[in-house]
Amino acid sequence: MSSIAVIGLGAMGRPIARNLLKAGHNVVVWNRSDGLADELVAAGARRANSVAEAMHVPVVFSVLSDDQAVAETFIDSGVLAQTTGGTVHVNLATVSAGLARRAGAAHAEHGVGYIAAPVFGRVPVAEAGALNILAAGEHALIDRVQPFFDVIGSRTWRLGDRPEQANIVKILGNYLIACAIQSLGEAVSLAEGVGVDSGQFVELLTSTLFPGAVYTGYGSMIAERRYQPAGFTTVLGRKDLHLALQAATDHDIPLLIGQVLRTVFDKAIAEGRGADDWAAIVEQQPR
Structure with missing residues (x-):
């Protein structure tokens, strides 16, 4: 071989x-x-x-x-x-x-x-x-x-045929996961605020509107507030977000949600969640 x-x-x-x-x-x-x-x-x-x-x-x-x-x-x-x-x-x-x-x-x-x-x-x-x-x-x-x-x-x-093309695609994929995590956290927070069970809410979403690994996997973590063991840490997520924002600046294409996420990630790391799974950024959302 x-x-x-x-x-x-x-x-x-x-x-x-x-x-x-x-x-x-x-x-x-x-x-x-x-x-x-x-x-x-x-x-x-x-x-x-x-x-x-x-x-x-x-x-x-x-x-x-x-x-x-x-x-x-x-x-x-x-x-x-x-x-x-x-x-x-x-x-x-x-x-x-x-x-x-x-x-x-x-x-x-x-x-x-x-x-x-x-x-x-x-x-x-x-x-x-x-x-x-x-x-x-x-x-x-x-x-x-x-x-x-x-x-x-x-x-x-x-x-x-240019190596950076693959890296940009990977960075954008991770950027979209971060966007999904943040939006899930906001939605779960509001659902809990009106007395809806968060686990059932996530099950409903992932069984109907948003099937797939990102919403199913991160949705259950968010509903259960389960951020260990970390499959991908908040520190690494912040690194990839920075790469996405850097690429956007280089090409003069704004990532408006990314600007918000920068603050969210920075606060999560400052509060000691750097080694948690990056799903833990949702804890910046009042629940």
Whole structure:
């Protein structure tokens, strides 16, 4: 089978690496802290001693947290200059359009392929190998890594030949989830205010007008005020909201609801809800 490296073994990186192992691929893993790699090594993965070593594998998936982590690991570290020509780096992180452009140029300078491939789906979806993959970059490179995408995802959406196109789509998807969370919180608050059971109210909405994972999943969390364990934290949500507002400014397109959400997220984090699931922003709404 083919060889692939996975760099970044957080909540999403581990199940992605695990599924690639189960599919029979030779998997090399690297993480800043060694402990998170132990389980995968025990299951048959090979531990790389450095990012540079991992980058000598023909295909590399990275699952890092933000622009800074990606820039420090791949661009500012000089690791690309040490990478064998022909390697393809697939960045699954949600990063800014600016970072995507910078990363694409830096990889091209050193003859390393670069694909942006952020995903829709929480940890249970990653564990099931059913992520939706938002891919952008050279078509030939995407074709080359598609067999790996088929292992970790249910569908690959090819969104263009410029990496930032995939990142903008992911950012907008998360922006719309934040809008849905806020509007759900407002509606639940008013329903409770007139004595309607919030659980029944959410069940009604999600069974009729708004079926689907966002309203069903977040609606139940809001009705139950259940924000732990966090599938996606308020801090990460605020990061992605900032990326959406930044992209909107760059293209001179206002996101009016986003301006309101900026205040909501900032207040939620200031009140100590940064590590809660981002559904907790609704607690800024009187209930």
